[in-house]
Amino acid sequence: MDEQAETGRAPAAGGPYLRLLLLAGLVGVPVSAVAFAFLALLHWLTAFVWEDLPAELGLDPLPWWWPAPWLLVGGLLVGVAITRLPGRGGHVPVRGLSADPVPPSQLPGVLLAALGGLPLGAVLGPEAPLMAVGGATALLLVRPWVRGPGTPAEAVLGTSGSAAAVSVIFGSPLVAGVFILEAAGSSGAKAVRVVLPCLLAAGVGALVFTGLGDWTGLPVSSLSLPGLAPASLHLTDLLWTVPAAIAIAVGVKQVHVLGGRLAPVAERRPMSMAMAAVAVTAVCAGAYTLLTGRSPVDVLLSGQDSLAELSRDPDSVSAWALVAMLVFKGLAYAVSLAALRGGPIFPGVFLGAAAGVLLDGLPGFGAVPALAAGMAAATAAVLPLPVSAAILVTLLLGADAAAMTPVVLIAVVVAFATGRVLDRPRGKTAAAVAA
Missing domain, CATH: 1.10.3080.10 (Clc chloride channel)
Incomplete structure (x- = not known):
């Protein structure tokens, strides 16, 4: 060069x-x-x-x-x-x-x-x-x-x-x-x-x-949100975005904190921790199915296909099932982060989307703005690269991207700042997390 x-x-x-x-x-x-x-x-x-x-x-x-x-x-x-x-x-x-x-x-x-x-x-x-x-x-x-x-x-x-x-x-x-x-x-x-x-x-x-x-003719799917209804933005959506982004960022950070605490054990005993991680994941998926009657796939895998289904028909998942999904998939995500191998972004985006669908029941918080805020906050918490997080979520929203950009940007900034505050007591920086 x-x-x-x-x-x-x-x-x-x-x-x-x-x-x-x-x-x-x-x-x-x-x-x-x-x-x-x-x-x-x-x-x-x-x-x-x-x-x-x-x-x-x-x-x-x-x-x-x-x-x-x-x-x-x-x-x-x-x-x-x-x-x-x-x-x-x-x-x-x-x-x-x-x-x-x-x-x-x-x-x-x-x-x-x-x-x-x-x-x-x-x-x-x-x-x-x-x-x-x-x-x-x-x-x-x-x-x-x-x-x-x-x-x-x-x-x-x-x-x-x-x-x-x-x-x-x-x-x-x-x-x-x-x-x-x-x-x-x-x-x-x-x-x-x-x-x-x-x-x-x-x-x-x-x-x-x-x-x-x-x-x-082979299917190679990308992260996408088909079937989003056209949506408009209201003042109440922006007002709800700030507390929603803080709550989601705190929740996702706790998942990563658990994964971070388990990672040193996985470093010392990789085979034992890999088997323990998949055992915990199997228990979480089985418990979710027994409690909700829904497919265990909701708790497994990257969440890419489940995200598309959730965006198409968010009303098909009850509030109870969403709470169970967040708890069980969050736990399985934490142990997978520590002991298995793969990327951290897709499950984080899905957890944010599920949290957003759960929050759209709040008065004045529309379904699409809540979904956008949830994904943006979770992505910024998982991936401390705010520009990438904002662009990824904005493009995911398709035809609603222009209308939802203010929600995405506010959620990314709030979640990123929240993550920095949460990292500070442990002596971490965003650069160290991204390394």
Whole structure:
């Protein structure tokens, strides 16, 4: 990389930087193909375990005990990845998401932990392993064209690979690009030198994902909210947003505090804690089904599909079921954050959405504003990157985005500030949580 880029100044529009941009765009194509295959396999495994196989066995609705054997297998596979393979299965989710590329040698452990845990019931999302797959694949591809391992150019291209890999899963390549850039900036990286490569790779990745989806017909879904009714904003919605954001941020932070307290134990005894985490998750899912009569899937997995169902028909879930969902999924989320492997964002967004649906019964608090406030507050609490959180939730709202932007921004700021206040007594900073 040229001297200007390495010192953080605006890079020259020629020479080595143009070569870096070209490599980022070219690498985005094969990286996106690999990421597409990973997501398609993840989707197929999830559908097989929770839809296809139960339907063939005549288990409709799913019985309370169905998650237990699958979760135990998943815990064993994650434990093997952590204890037996390089890289300990990838990033520990309670520590947030890292924009640093994963070395290719750690890719087998990341894949085993992700494909063994996520489709079998772990309450985590696909974003962290997907970023690892993209970054590691990019590093493998660019090694013949960079001067050596550990160079700034290699780091930028690895980060661009992560952006390309997650360009669709967040619902928009713009979210992926901004998220990568904000995460890199919060960890001390020179954001100037990665702006254009990451945005280019994310755009190329979105095109490849779309083309592969149309060509293969394989479903690779992104985080989305279909079926939201057109909504308007009132003063009472804004007034309710502040206390709602504080309450949701406090609740989500407590989940992360529990995960943080369990993480050191999981570090010392990874296999035991992985099995304990899946056992707790199975108990939570079974108890939820026995108490509410609803599917245990409400408590399991990333919440991506459940979020779409909740947005389509929020009245289908009673207040009692929502409370039980928040309690049981929150507990399963905490132990998964500490002992399993995956991304922390998707379950947090779902918990915020469920809390928002629960709060829309407050006088003067509309359903869509409450949903928007809940998701924004939870996302800002889980992901202490406020710009990324605001853009992600705003784009999720689709046609309601323009009307709900004030609610989203207020909720993000209030939740982010609340999180900083809650972190201060423990000596943490937002940068440390995002590292």
